[in-house]
Amino acid sequence: MDPVIVVGAGPVGLALSLSLARQGVPSVVLDESTGGEEPRPARTVVLRADTAAMMERLGCATVRDEGARWTGWRLMRRKQEVRRLALDAAPAPSPSDETAGAPLHIPQHALTRGLRDAAGDEPLIQVIAESRVDSLEQDADGVTVHTRGPAATxxxxSHAVGCDGARSTVRKLLGIRFPGRTAVERHAVATLRAELPWPGEAVLHRQPPWRSGGDEVCARPLPDDVWRLDWLLPPRGELVTPDTLVARVRDTLEGWCGETPPYDLLDTGVYTVHHRLARRWRADRAFLAGDAAHLLGALGTQGLDEGLRDAGNLAWKLAQVWHHGPSETLLDSYQTERRAAIAGRLRAADQALPALRGGGVLRVRLPGAARGHDSVLTDGHLGQGQLGAPPVYAHSPLAPEHAPSQILVGTANGAPVTDVRVTAPDGTAAWLRDRLGRGRSLVVLVAPGTGVWDRRHWQSAGLMPRLAAAVSALPAPAELLVTEEYPGAAAHTVLLVRPDGHLVASFAGVRPAELYAAADAARGGERAPEPSDRTADVN
Known part of the structure; x- marks a missing residue:
């Protein structure tokens, strides 16, 4: 079968190709650039816990070597600190265990370089530099893409995915509209090396008391005493010259430190936040992901974070189709799930922006308004709430019909599972999210006391033989795991988890027929008659 064609070799395109390779699917990555990544210290990205863990699973070494996890979050207003949160940024106990609540801050060129290095070591990925797409054709069996460049061909x-940014050629060739709002926010940026009073902590300062502070300034740490500073600018009209930006740097450092400390200015820039959402994310065998499908970024939200979630969501679905045959329901679910999630983000930001950025006396006088605004901004920057938390696919077309034995646990159906320690049938101990992204669903049995079982005999203990037989009979590959405990789950609870880590359903005990039906729905299959159940269900 033909490879998947990925257009664009930025973080989203590379992450998608690596995710496909982990699931045994070859890809060709068409890179318009020469293959290098120009260092721009002022261009950085913040990864939430789930996307940072995804990068590590894909072999991107730079997230550990060149990224910084925040140790805390401070929110200041005028001359006072109004909120402080400690974030656990201690070394993770396993190679892919993300630190809950601690975002990771990394230069974008370093992230891209790490992904390029990982792709270069993967035989299933072919990256073609200086290849600009100018034609895309589809038929019943696949897609054909023409590129121009030194080796036009x-x-x-089998499928094509446009990960080629806000001005996506793929989107234009597909005739997909990209409506939205322009210049939602503007920011001046400076990256510098200096000693600030809060090493390792991110700081958001609203209405700072110095002359050039503006409405808001944010400081986010990088390794080696490097910081990225962002100043919120008026939406229109203010020209940021090098002199005015240096004045902002000096005033801000003096306001925080009492005097202007020594600093090295590494890079500067101005960027504008746009909010746009493509009308469609799928056109037959062609898809859009990342900035080609959506633009967001106001109030601390992170567009790249969402682009990486696009890649994780689409990769396992393409892999299922590539290996096991077409499913329109499965492929359609990518647009249904991801577009709805981004639309919710944009809607939440648009609802909050008038109160947060509108100014006026009413905003100041409303009781508790300032505290509510602080919470909204904290959510956006830390990846919480409607502005930043990982999405819940509660109304997915892949959700199974409710079964009598389904029960509620601490994770809602459609939400990302909590990372817990698990044991595989071969006795290997790991973290649950270490097992994601391999093209298999996960079936997790909650069995207190697992840690003291003799691993030579545990597959024959208790419910394991029956559950193992049920897992082997599922309509798509699945891996059986056991955990000592899971939030909100009683002993003998069985969790069915999608390959991208979202919970399908939870069952009270081993229910082979209901487990089969849920797994079939989650792969986009037709709800076929349940298989014969040769023995009674076990609680």
């Missing part, structure tokens, strides 16, 4: 693939 035609490429044949």
């Amino acid at each position: 035609w490429w044949r693939g």
